Amino acid sequence: MNVTVQLGSTWPVLAPALGALFVLLVDVVRPRLGLPGLVLAGVALAAGAAAAGPGTRQARGDAEAAFCLDTGPCLYRAGPLASGLQLLALGAAAVVLSLAWSQWRRVLGGSAVPVALFLAATAGVTAVPAAGDLGTLLIALELATLPVVGLVALEQRVGRVRVATGGAVALLTTSLVSFALLALGAGLWVLATGTGLLDGEAARAAVAEPRVASLLTLGAVLIVAGLGYKLSAAPFHAWTPVTYAAAPLPVTLYLAGVSKVAALGALVVLVLAVAPAVTGTGVAIGLLAALSMTLGNALALRQDDTVRLLAWSAVAQAGWVLLPLTALSARAVQAAGGYLAVYVVATLLAFTVVAGVAHGGAGTALAAHRALLHRRPLAAAGLGLALLTLAGLPPAVVGLVAKVVALRPVASDGTWLLALVAALNVALGIAVYLRWAAVAAARPAATEGPGTGEQAATAEPVPEAPWPWPHRVVSTGLSLLLVLGSIAPVGIW
């Protein structure tokens, strides 16, 4: 069997992977390389993004392909949506890098290890949406996950090590369980279709035969369950609050922003493959979506720590990302991708503000955000925009349009029960995010009434340290993105 290698198409994956290798090589020659390491990583991400950019403008149906078999199918196939997801992952990774760098340099002394792990994971994330067969998909998913376990465990700040180890173990355990489910699902898939390629034709042929069809459905459902772990959809979400709260903030940012792209990318690949054939998967995805958004919102409502709140909000938003996929169509996949993009930008922005506030020494408690609007108007405006986007309320129109897009496939399918659950969850979500926004916009403690005075007194910060410049640049940039998206929500869908 001949394989046509067109390595040029794979630059979005190759660039971060080579970057990781190169950083390690340079580290051998000159250990603790400090700033050059950052520059190298930045260049790798930028090169990847530059390569993925043109892919997003392809006509629908076209794809950048590589490793093509002589029978036609390719093991690497990046259509416009996959390229868009790659671009999103690389952009989010750049944001994480800029926020993480000062911590990595301070705590780890500029070691090349975290940078290499970070780049390797990013390479995995970018490979997932372009995977054309189950083997590539599984390997890419693990490449996207395992280095992050290392990043979580690399926490070396005094007093946090034990917690971080716990978080890393939770992440590792769940990713192993997830891998087991994925492998089992993949095995059943191969058994049913006779090929490891994610091929619509083979799936359709398999469905035609009733006994094989149930095997295929079981395989697809198992794969969806395995991906549910990565996306932190309920009931596979248990690791999320633990790991989010335990990991260093930039790594949490990575989990919340970049890793989600991998999970959705894999779902996209799967849905596009089974779309013509299997219907049972849609029901499974619908159940996951309804359960995730309800559970996530309900528990987010009770959190008094911003990171935990965002962790549960990630569970809820995973439900929203899954929601359109219940329709199992190309348009639904596009909608899920668009929703994910909006979610990633808003979550990154919220986390940036949380990190900035925590940097000032106030911690991540919700009470530390009290009267943020009076202390740091610009940051609070960014936070407000991010929260309103997640809640889907104008003036953050982009969040509202994202909800429209996510609900559209459900409404046109006529899955009214699911739409009803989603509608109720919009209200629940608004309660979650407005609670935080109200705290940030509250008047300073002195003029407020009883009840909150005590909390505020403990949170009243000592003269706050100015934010580091990456935080300021990133929060301004992301806010601008959301504002632009609200004025003209173009190009996301």
Added chain:
Amino acid sequence: MTAIGLPAVLVATLLPLLTAVALVVADRFPTAPAPGLSRWIGGAAAVLTGLATVATVWARPEIDLPWIPALGVRLHLAVDGVSAPLLLLTALVAVVVGLLPWHPPEHDPPTDRTAPLPPDPLEAARGQATYHACLLLVLAGAVLTFLTRDAVVFFVAFELVLVPMWVLVARHGDATRRAAREGAALRFVLVTATGSTLMLVGILGVATRTGTTDLDRWEQLGGSGAASGQVLLAALLLLGLAVKVPVWPLHTWLPWVHATAPTAGSVLLAAILLKMGVYGMVRLVLAPLPEGFATLAPLLAGLAVTGIVWAGLACLVERDLKRLIAWSSVAHLGFVVLALAAGTETGLQAALFGNVAHGVVSALLFVVVGELKRQWGGASLDTVRAALREVTPRLGFALVLGMAAAMGLPGLAPFWGEIGALYASWAPGEARPTGWFRLFMVVAAVGAALGAAYAARVLREVWAGDRTTPVIADVRGPTLVATALLGGAVLGLGVYPALLLDLSADSVASLLAAGSGGGR
């Protein structure tokens, strides 16, 4: 399009938005704008918005720009007979809101734990700029809702008012307890957001059926296609919109929010936001889904008349004057929904007219009661107070006028809406059970009598009498102008209703013709 059309529509939509953004931004600088300055800016912008809206209605410009190409959503702004009366109402309310002064929100009463500090003047100034910004945002949302011809943009504009209203109620509400303000504000946002998301699901369902989100196309296609799905979609849309209107039994949020909102917020809520719900019923349900609407009309009418009686009875025992006015809103909107459900040209005309009339009357009553509540330090009817007839003749007259209008006296605006509703219900359109609707008409007539009873009760307790202490000041200055404008509108529309009826006649006829033509 005349030469002033384009500038007018741009000013009416962009000016309030941009001014609001500018005020909020200016507010965050270390030296916030002086209270007087932000009042002037906010007031002037509101009045200008009102004037530009009137000019828009007169010139009838049309703007059509692509907005979200992937969804086929366009920024299509236009005026027709259905939206013109509501735009005029918005213009009037914009001027009134621009005139109304801001009063610092009351602080929580002193408690045993810490003595409250006197309000910080800088904080007060900040509050004021944000307050005016929120008013302007609500106005912008209202103008956009009534102008847009695209269902998705309609939904976005519909939601645009939520956050500013939340801030207005939570921050500037006149309940004395912070917890009460925040509770009311959150309840408002959650309940109406749930309603509008249900509406969104319905909109997306209709968009899938028709393949477009253009409201004009929806009207033309009205009734075409299979009737089977119409009922379900109409039910979803009506459920979502009934929360906003509100229709009994989904009205529970309204009295609480009204009792808590600041005067201008109450005015906006009663005069404009509730109208969006009725407008949505016409545009999103009646026009594109005539058969589904006809199927559900008896149920809707039944709920509406239940609401009329229910709210009338509540008004007879309610001890909080502001909440009483809010209850009377539920009753009046019951008449509007009943007329709408009847499905005839008379009914639709009566609904649109009653909608506007209620907007004017409730705005007048909320201005008067807001002023009274501020001066009295509460709105409870249990406290013995000076008779308005004796101490504040102008305020007293406005209250009498508003209450007489709420009674449905001939010669005042709501009369035509209510009589039209009763008439339409007596002779409902095709495919509606005549017997049921006649029963509803009788019940609604009883409700109207209840209206007279509670209005007389309010006048007896507040207006009549000969107590002259404690003295309160009569209404003066800008508030007097606002009151006079609203009072004039109540009288003017009552004496010459053809003003509005002629405006909407053609559109109403074509809307119903399109619906019945396609459906049969």
